[in-house]
Amino acid sequence: MKVLLINGSPNEKGSTYTALCEVEKELNKAGIETEIFHIGKEPIRGCTACGHCSKGSYRCIYDDTVNVALDKAETADGFVFGSPVYYAAPTGQITSFLDRFFQAGISYQYKPGAAVVCCRRGGSTAAFEQLNKYFTISNMPVVSSQYWNMVHGHDAEEVKQDLEGLQIMRTLGKNMAWLLKCIEAGKKAGISLPEKEE
């Protein structure tokens, strides 16, 4: 089993990465493979509503980091999307990325998803809510923790001092591992995916 953790920050090894690493450690302890995928610093264009992806390719016409992530999503069993908070919202970069990722792909359906946000002080719940909406329109079970999935700090060093935040990340990792194992056990017991209506 594998979880794809997407780092939506322009900082490859900043606060978001630090939070994702804490989730990753618990997943690895539970025997689950992981990959942290950084969306990079290059501009990511938004969806242009061209309709290309809905014609059966399940890939975006703009062949960039979004399609790379969609390829990786095929073999992933769960997802964690992380973003710093910019003006009380996820970053523009991750929003453009996720709009196209969710519009083009389908391989995330029925796989658990979790959002992680990090901020210096405020706006975390608004950003968290926005990210969770991608899961709840996509037939994805949402994984939670003992508190909303957020860490606080201006940078990685400050996040390491947010002990409660790091514990929330560890709990999230444990909960994701538990749910993945439940789904796997369900499959082995013959429980099939829910039938979809047209």
Ligand SMILES: Cc1cc2nc3c(=O)[nH]c(=O)nc-3n(C[C@H](O)[C@H](O)[C@H](O)COP(=O)(O)O)c2cc1C
């Ligand atoms: C453009 C911009 C906007 C920001 N807006 C907020 C904000 O609304 N609330 C907040 O608490 N921190 C805000 N921050 C701070 C970042 O969320 C914080 O430094 C975070 O830890 C950075 O994560 P990263 O290292 O993964 O990029 C902002 C930072 C930038 C660059």
